[in-house]
Amino acid sequence: MGRRSGRRRKRQSKAVPVQDGSPREEASTGEPQEASLFDPVPEDETPSAGKLEPEVAPEAASEPTAEAEPQAGTEPEAEVAPADAREAPTVAGADAGSKVDPDGEPGPSEATPGDFEIQFQEGKRLAEAGHLEEAADRYLAVLDGDPGHLRALNNLGLALDRLGRSEEALEKYRAALALEPENPQLLSNIGAVLGALGRYSEAEAELRHALRLAPDSPDVHQNLGLVMYRKGLYSAAIEPFRTASELDPSSASAFFYLGDCANRIGKTDEAVAALERTIELEPGNVRAYRTLGMLFDRMRQPDRAAEMYRRSREVPADLSHPGRPD
Numbered sequence: 001m002g003r004r005s006g007r008r009r010k011r012q013s014k015a016v017p018v019q020d021g022s023p024r025e026e027a028s029t030g031e032p033q034e035a036s037l038f039d040p041v042p043e044d045e046t047p048s049a050g051k052l053e054p055e056v057a058p059e060a061a062s063e064p065t066a067e068a069e070p071q072a073g074t075e076p077e078a079e080v081a082p083a084d085a086r087e088a089p090t091v092a093g094a095d096a097g098s099k100v101d102p103d104g105e106p107g108p109s110e111a112t113p114g115d116f117e118i119q120f121q122e123g124k125r126l127a128e129a130g131h132l133e134e135a136a137d138r139y140l141a142v143l144d145g146d147p148g149h150l151r152a153l154n155n156l157g158l159a160l161d162r163l164g165r166s167e168e169a170l171e172k173y174r175a176a177l178a179l180e181p182e183n184p185q186l187l188s189n190i191g192a193v194l195g196a197l198g199r200y201s202e203a204e205a206e207l208r209h210a211l212r213l214a215p216d217s218p219d220v221h222q223n224l225g226l227v228m229y230r231k232g233l234y235s236a237a238i239e240p241f242r243t244a245s246e247l248d249p250s251s252a253s254a255f256f257y258l259g260d261c262a263n264r265i266g267k268t269d270e271a272v273a274a275l276e277r278t279i280e281l282e283p284g285n286v287r288a289y290r291t292l293g294m295l296f297d298r299m300r301q302p303d304r305a306a307e308m309y310r311r312s313r314e315v316p317a318d319l320s321h322p323g324r325p326d
Contacts, residue, residue, distance in 0.1 A: 116142045120152055123159075132159045150179050154186060157193075166193050184214035188223050195227040203227045218248035225257060234264045245274070252282035263291060271295055279311075286312045 123138030139156035142149050157172035170193045177186045187210035194203035207224040214220055225240030238261040244254040259274030272295055278288040289312035296305035 116146050116149060116152075120149070120155075123152070123155060127155065127159055127162075132163050135159045136163070148179060150176050153179075154189065157189060161189075161193060161196075166197050169193050170197070182213060184210040184217060184220060187213070188217065188220045191220075192223045192226070195223065195230055198230075200227055200231055216247060218244040218251060218254065221247065222251070222254050222257070225254075225261075229257060229261065234261045237261050238265065238267075245277075250281060252278050252285065255281065256285060256288055259288070260291065263295060268295060268299065284315050286315050289315070 119138050119142045123135045123142070126132075126138060127135035136156055136159045139152045139159065142152040143156070146152070153172050153176035157169040157176065160166075160172060161169035170190065173186055173190045173193065177183065177190065180186065187206050191203045191205075191207035191210065194200075194206060204224065204227055207220060207227065210217070210220045211224065221240045222244040225237045225244060228234075228237035228240065238258065241254055241258040241261060245251060245258050248254060255274045255278040259271045259278060262268075262271035262274060272292065275288045275292050275295070278285055279292075282288070289308045293305045293308035293312065296302070296308060
């Protein structure tokens, strides 16, 4: 498999790490990239509201962020969530050491499962630090030696998805699913990417399959909500977001989309409650402040509206988050 293809910037969906032994995805905050949606969302937007990652900590999903407008039916604006700017750790070579061949010539030592695990963990650390290209290289190195490494396939998919290379990400997720066909996290990641690509019927089918296997997964519910949201079906999307926020009360992205949908269908009180919870969980969510400002304007509460607009302008640049799923 080629290491890189031309880079394309697409929206990211919320993805959740496929756990190898432990559960998850952002989802996720948020995206649970980390997959997988009512006034059509702009092509460059992607939340991956909650993607799944094998033993890799999510996207959700993933997962596109939309700024709520006071009028229902307004198309949300898309912004790409900034990558985490933590410093990348020094990467240790997995092929360190040498052996002497029968002719007395030194050569590289043969890779062992332990070497693959070192490369895999380095890839995870690089991805967490926002160094996605380097992380993808590490996962590819693992797969060169162990093509059936499930977590490396899934995490490579997550990295590619966050880089906007959705088709390549889908290929890796499907390769992982071939190894474990009933893995709900992988199904959710696939659904999130298909949703980001506008293949809504396929996305919904994969996500409903995942729900049958894992009905209590907040990431799967959120990714399903994102598919509905991107299609402009806000009334249908609100219930999956409600469920996701109940299953994971710490998910800022679930509350943001719940509030946005509620605003779009005229459920003002629910919208205010959800968006106030969003800014408690994610003080840098500029869109939540702005949407609250518009809601308070509509409710004829100018002082509260002015405070929300002011707070949206005062969010430090390093905290600013458009409201996309994690």
